[in-house]
Amino acid sequence: MSMIEFHDVQKFYGHFHALHDINLEIDEGETVVLIGPSGSGKSTLVRTVNGLESIQKGKLIVNGHDLSDPKTNLNILRSDVGMVFQHFNLYKNKDVLENIMLAPRIVSHMPEEENKKQALDLLDMVGLRKWAHNMPSQISGGQKQRVAIARTLAMRPKLILYDEPTSALDPEMIDDVLQVMKRVTTESGMTSLIVTHEMGFAKEVANRVIFMDQGRIVEDDDSESFFKQPKTERAQQFLSKIISH
Numbered sequence: 001m002s003m004i005e006f007h008d009v010q011k012f013y014g015h016f017h018a019l020h021d022i023n024l025e026i027d028e029g030e031t032v033v034l035i036g037p038s039g040s041g042k043s044t045l046v047r048t049v050n051g052l053e054s055i056q057k058g059k060l061i062v063n064g065h066d067l068s069d070p071k072t073n074l075n076i077l078r079s080d081v082g083m084v085f086q087h088f089n090l091y092k093n094k095d096v097l098e099n100i101m102l103a104p105r106i107v108s109h110m111p112e113e114e115n116k117k118q119a120l121d122l123l124d125m126v127g128l129r130k131w132a133h134n135m136p137s138q139i140s141g142g143q144k145q146r147v148a149i150a151r152t153l154a155m156r157p158k159l160i161l162y163d164e165p166t167s168a169l170d171p172e173m174i175d176d177v178l179q180v181m182k183r184v185t186t187e188s189g190m191t192s193l194i195v196t197h198e199m200g201f202a203k204e205v206a207n208r209v210i211f212m213d214q215g216r217i218v219e220d221d222d223s224e225s226f227f228k229q230p231k232t233e234r235a236q237q238f239l240s241k242i243i244s245h
């Protein structure tokens with residue numbers, strides 16, 4: 001079953017053609033990493049999947065919802081699609097546990113006891129249970145991002161989108177966040193679409209790699225083949241630059 005289908009999708013910002021002829025199908029349970037140079041359209045593509053960016057042409061179906069139809073209810077779509085951003089946007093005046101419990105309580109009307117148990121289990125999973133009653137200002141950036149991941153999982157999404165989740169972090173925090181993402185991906189079976197510059201993570205965790213350049217998908221291959229030998233010169237250049245850094 002496919003979770004995401006792009007058919008000849010075009011995206012414009014005014015006159016700027018940001019996404020060209022996007023054709024892409026992602027099945028349930030796949031872990032897909034989106035890579036490419038700065039400005040190639042990775043964030044834009046990911047943001048179209050939960051309707052944060054509209055598309056101007058083509059058809060985009062996500063979890064059975066047609067995003068090319070303006071009548072589609074984005075709130076219903078978003079209840080199944082979680083997103084983790086570069087900046088974590090935790091609620092500053094709520095402690096870590098409350099940050100995780102808020103959406104299930106308000107949006108899903110989850111019973112309080114079940115909600116609390118789930119939140120504590122998620123905090124265990126991201127290694128932060130003992131921080132449950134700390135405020136966001138009292139934890140590090142890496143810890144905040146792990147809370148943001150737990151908060152996203154608390155809504156039990158079918159699909160999780162990550163838009164450069166480690167780019168705003170100090171280098172020593174990155175690995176802990178990547179470990180959590182790896183755990184979520186391998187243990188949950190959830191479909192994941194991940195924009196990242198972390199090639200080691202992409203190699204280890206993704207089953208598929210999409211390489212974008214100038215608003216187009218240039219390569220779409222299984223991760224092993226891609227990292228062994230990208231087919232296009234553009235991707236080869238990109239990888240050699242990134243890896244030599």
Ligand SMILES: Nc1ncnc2c1ncn2[C@@H]1O[C@H](COP(=O)(O)OP(=O)(O)OP(=O)(O)O)[C@@H](O)[C@H]1O
Nearest residue numbers: 013016018036037038039040041042043044045164
């Ligand atoms: N809101 C916007 N209005 C106008 N142009 C935009 C907007 N958002 C993005 N763009 C342009 O669209 C292109 C693709 O941007 P996007 O952020 O999707 O690239 P990216 O591959 O995610 O880059 P990076 O790795 O630097 O985050 C860029 O040229 C960018 O300047």
